[in-house]
Amino acid sequence: MIDYRSKTLAELEGLMESWGEAAFRARQLFKWLWRPGFSGITEITELPKALRARLALEGLVYGLKTERVTASRLDETVKWAFRLSDGAVVETVLIPGTNHNTLCISSQVGCAMGCRFCRTGTMGFQRNLLPSEICGQVLAVLEQTEPDRWPRNIVFMGMGEPLANLQNVVTAIRILTNELGLNFSKRRITVSTCGLAPQIIRLGREVEVGLAISLHATTDELRSRIMPVNRRYPLKELMDACRRFPLPKRRRITFEYIVLGGLNHSRQDAKRLARLLQGIPSKINLIAYNPVHGLPFKAPSSEDVLRFQKCLMDKGFTAIIRKSRGRDIEAACGQLWSKILKKGSERVTGLD
Ligand code: SF4
Numbered sequence: 137m138i139d140y141r142s143k144t145l146a147e148l149e150g151l152m153e154s155w156g157e158a159a160f161r162a163r164q165l166f167k168w169l170w171r172p173g174f175s176g177i178t179e180i181t182e183l184p185k186a187l188r189a190r191l192a193l194e195g196l197v198y199g200l201k202t203e204r205v206t207a208s209r210l211d212e213t214v215k216w217a218f219r220l221s222d223g224a225v226v227e228t229v230l231i232p233g234t235n236h237n238t239l240c241i242s243s244q245v246g247c248a249m250g251c252r253f254c255r256t257g258t259m260g261f262q263r264n265l266l267p268s269e270i271c272g273q274v275l276a277v278l279e280q281t282e283p284d285r286w287p288r289n290i291v292f293m294g295m296g297e298p299l300a301n302l303q304n305v306v307t308a309i310r311i312l313t314n315e316l317g318l319n320f321s322k323r324r325i326t327v328s329t330c331g332l333a334p335q336i337i338r339l340g341r342e343v344e345v346g347l348a349i350s351l352h353a354t355t356d357e358l359r360s361r362i363m364p365v366n367r368r369y370p371l372k373e374l375m376d377a378c379r380r381f382p383l384p385k386r387r388r389i390t391f392e393y394i395v396l397g398g399l400n401h402s403r404q405d406a407k408r409l410a411r412l413l414q415g416i417p418s419k420i421n422l423i424a425y426n427p428v429h430g431l432p433f434k435a436p437s438s439e440d441v442l443r444f445q446k447c448l449m450d451k452g453f454t455a456i457i458r459k460s461r462g463r464d465i466e467a468a469c470g471q472l473w474s475k476i477l478k479k480g481s482e483r484v485t486g487l488d
Contacts, residue, residue, distance in 0.1 A: 138195030141169055141268035144310045145317075157187060163316055169197060170271075170317030172279045198268040200276050218276060220245070220269060224262055226295055228273040230287060239287035241273045243305055244296025249330050251350070252362045253394060255428050256295045264301040270308035274318060290320055293328040293348070299335035306342045323384070328392065333369040333377035340382040347381055348390040348421075349374070353400050354408035362396075371412060378416050388417040388454075395441050396425045397434030406447035419454040426460050 143151065148162035161183060168180045177183075177192045200218040203225055207214045212232040217225050226242040247254070248261035278286055290312065292298040298305045305327065312320045326346035327339060336347065353359035359366040369377075378389055391413065395401050409420070424441050425433055441457055448455040 139198050139266060139268050140165065140191070140195050141198050141271065141311075142266050142304075142307065144307055145314050155187075155190065161187060165191070166314070167316050170275065170311070170314075172275060198266075198272065200269065200272040202276060202280070205280070214281075216273070216277065216280075218273060220265075222263075226265065226269070226273070228277060228294060230277060230281065230285070233289075236288035237285055238289040238291055239274060239277055240291050240293045241270060242294035242296055243270060243292055243298040243301050247296045248300065249297045250364050251330060251352075253352075253396065253425065253428070253431060253433050255431070258431075264304055265296070267304050267307040267311060270304065271311050271318070274312060274320075278318075288321075289324045289326070291326045291328060291348070293326075297330055297332065298327050299329045299332040299339060302335050302338060302342075306339070309343045309345060323387075326390065328390075330363055330365050331369050331374045332365065333373045336374075336377040337380055340380075344382075344384050346387060346390065347378075347383070348392055349378060350394075351391045351409075351412075352394050352396070354405045354412060358400060362399075375412055375416070383417060388419050391418055391420045392423065393420055394423045394425050395436045395444060397436040397440070399433070401436060401440050401444040403447055406444060406451065409448065410451040410453065413453070419456065420448055421456055421458045423458045423460065 138151070140148070145162060145166045148166055149159045152159060152162040152165075164182055165180065168174055174197070176197060177188050180188060183191070198221070200220065203217040203219040205214060205216050214230045216228045216230075218228065219225055224245040226245055228242060229240040231238045231240060242265065244264050245262035246259045247256045249257060251257045274287075274290065292305065309322075309325060309327075312318050312325065313322050322344050323346070326348050328348035328350060329336060330350045339345070339347070350363070351359075353362060353366075354371075356366060356370045359371060366374075381389065383389065393400075393409075413420075422441055422445055424438070425435050427433065427435050445455045445457055
């Protein structure tokens with residue numbers, strides 16, 4: 137069966153052509169597929185009856201089933217758990233902002249990267265999401281929220297490592313940014329990676345989007361302990377890939393830095409971070425670690441975070457302290473993996 141929502145407009149045009157149909161039929165189909173509230177092929181009355189029958193016979197319009205919606209009592213963060221066709225569950229978080237909201241979407245079920253501070257990393261890898269499942273999270277949120285709360289920014293920072301599912305993520309970005317569909321601005325989409333250096337360059341060649349790097353340490357020794365990916369792509373290789381990333385004009389690479397109590401926020405860390413980022417248009421997001429039950433890390437004190445921020449600012453960097461959102465609903469960074477996802481015993485990985 138053809139998964140129509142996993143196809144870009146160009147791919148649907150190719151399909152229509154192979155069926156002997158005009159290209160504009162693909163545009164009509166694409167528009168309907170991404171219209172919030174769309175219920176099925178039979179609804180597209182502007183398509184000839186025979187074409188609708190063939191579409192219904194040969195493919196499907198894949199939608200996500202909402203398993204649970206949880207709203208934070210502390211702020212306006214909302215977390216969705218979506219059930220996929222094979223029973224797997226992924227999470228999506230709508231994060232309120234001063235001017236506009238941001239949607240944090242998942243790209244995989246689980247994650248193989250095993251970052252030691254991340255709850256998703258403890259559940260292991262199940263599978264890649266299809267483009268229809270990635271974009272479907274966005275569509276489902278639009279369908280379930282008032283238009284004045286619709287997100288303007290999309291970040292690939294939910295469950296999974298997006299660059300380990302590069303082709304489907306690129307296809308999803310092409311679908312999300314098509315003006316006939318959901319029409320998100322490329323400038324407002326950011327892909328976040330834990331550091332798959334070769335794929336960073338490939339992403340930049342394929343689509344023009346923002347890049348965020350989960351850095352979290354300034355030495356290979358510590359980074360390899362808390363992020364096993366660093367053993368494959370150490371800091372030098374990662375920074376080289378960042379320097380070669382074809383950054384859109386006036387854009388900067390965001391470096392996410394979770395401040396782990398007592399581990400990665402000394403003056404020496406600030407110095408080393410400054411050296412690592414030399415020559416890269418960058419901004420640094422500092423996020424105070426949220427303790428996750430069973431993981432061996434501590435939250436830093438607010439003085440620690442402020443001191444580290446000041447060291448970086450004194451060196452001329454933009455360093456912003458990001459507030460953790462949705463702490464009470466386990467929607468904060470590194471916490472995605474709600475209770476309904478846990479099956480059997482919880483495997484918790486400690487430091488080596
Ligand atoms: S932080 Fe991201 S890349 Fe690392 S284990 Fe968690 S989901 Fe995977």
